[in-house]
Amino acid sequence: MVAGEASGDLLAGLLLGGLKQRFPGMSAFGIGGPKMAAQGFDAWWPHHKLSVFGFVDALRHYRELSGIRDQLGDRLLAERPDVFVGVDAPDFNFGLERRLKEGGIRTVHFVSPSIWAWRGGRIDKIARSTDHVLCLFPFEPELYQAKGIAATFVGHPLADTIPMEAPKAPARAALGLTADAPVLAVLPGSRRSEIQHIAPAFLQTVAVLARQRPDMQFVMPVVPGLRDMVEPMVREHCPDAPLQVLDGRSHEALAACDVTLIASGTATLEAALFKRPMVIAYRLGWMSWQLMRHMGYLPWVGLPNILARDFVVPERLQDAASPQQLAQDCLAWFDQPARMEAVQGRFAEMHNTLRRDTGRCASDAIAKVLESR
Template identity: 65%
Template structure:
């Protein structure tokens, strides 16, 4: 298995739980993180090595990432595992899967690349690379079937993990947050490159929010190992602002908060499943952003908006993500309870749609590939 970042590690860890029940003695190895390690996964490289987003940012690390893929491909072709599962990270995994499949190793891509949103021509590489695709969203298998790619809708494992009823008070008690306090969660991303570009803007927005409403409280869950990167940004862009840094605990933070200022990515789906109003933002190198804009098919970038097919939450990207605009959009949620209540209804419907016992469904599909 290869999972290339924190979100992939989370997804893979949830599915590994189901796999362990069916195949308790299976040897599972490759690239992954702590959630996978909890299920006996042996990491040859840590998943942080692949946690880079954006064309310019990837170029900086290209030589190291390409070297890892060459070494991994050769090792797998030599050892010939029963199955390879690439978890998300399509730019890394699809090329690897294509090599392995050509060498006679069965391959599964877990998480369909978002060909419905951008870079639709990747569908041809998916057909060459994957024996089967495990899809998180219900519309994807039909789309892949049009290109003769076997696929199964397995739901989203986060929808199984996150409770339908949000444990708001219990999470506040666990975090030491006052029951009646107004809390803004800050989630700048799980990758170093995301924190580099999103962190300053989100922290500056928190400073602006604090200036306007000093009673607000801020919680910022930090991915393990990245605290040393976040702390200098905090002193530089939000000195004096009551921001609590927490090691992990993002789900408790999302359950406890009133609204979220969040970088686009899987975390936005987590926030939606916790039924939270949010402001989605994202920044990257200007050239990467220009390339991605030209390749995009949809008017949305955030998963909640893509899945709801409309702007149910605001998106402020690149130059539009100023401290003032981010603060304005955040306060707009706090000042409109009826709008928040309507959003809770939409997100509850979405939660039911995505809840499919993913670990069981994925394991059943994996078993069929192994038996073929």
């Protein structure tokens, strides 16, 4: 298996739990993180090696990433695993999967890249690279089957693990928050480059909100290892705000909050599964933004809006993600309880659709791949 970034590690860890139930003697190895290691995964390289952000960052690290992929491919072709599962990280995994498939190793890709949103031409590369695609969303398999690619909707593992109702009171008590005061969770991303581009605007938003609503509390989960990068930003941008920086604990923060200010990505789906209204924002480096701004097919970038096919929550991208605008968007949720209740109903419907016992469905699909050898 290969998983990159915190989100891939989370998804792969949940998948490994289902696979271990079906194949108790299974061994798994490759590239992964702590969630996978907790399931007995042997990480030959840590998952953060693949955590690049945008075209420019990928080019900067191309030589190192290419070297890792070549070494990993050599070792896997020598080890001859029964199946290779690439978890997200498509720009890294598809090239590796193609080499392994051509070498006679069955390949499965878990998490369809968003070919329905941008870079649809990748579907031809997928056909050459993988024997089966495990899809998180119900509309995806039809896109692949039209191209003769085997694909299965397995639901989203987060929908299985996040409860339909996540009570606030225990989470607030665990985080030391006042039970009846408003709480905003601030999630600026899980990669260093995301923190660099997004966190300053988010922290400036916290400063604005703290002045306007002195009773508001703020929690900011940070991926372990990035606290040293975040704390100087906090001191610079919102030194007097009642902001609690957390080591991880993003699910506790989402359970505890009323609203979240959140970077576009998998975390927005987690927030939707917690039924929390949100403001989605994203910022890239100037060159990456110029390259990507005209490449999308859909009017939405946030997963909750894409799944709902509607702007159910605000999205603010690049220059539109100003602290003043983000603060206004956050306050709009707090000041409109009926709107909050309506979006929570939409998120409950979404949760039911995505809850499919992903571990079992995915292991069933992988078993069929193995039987076809």
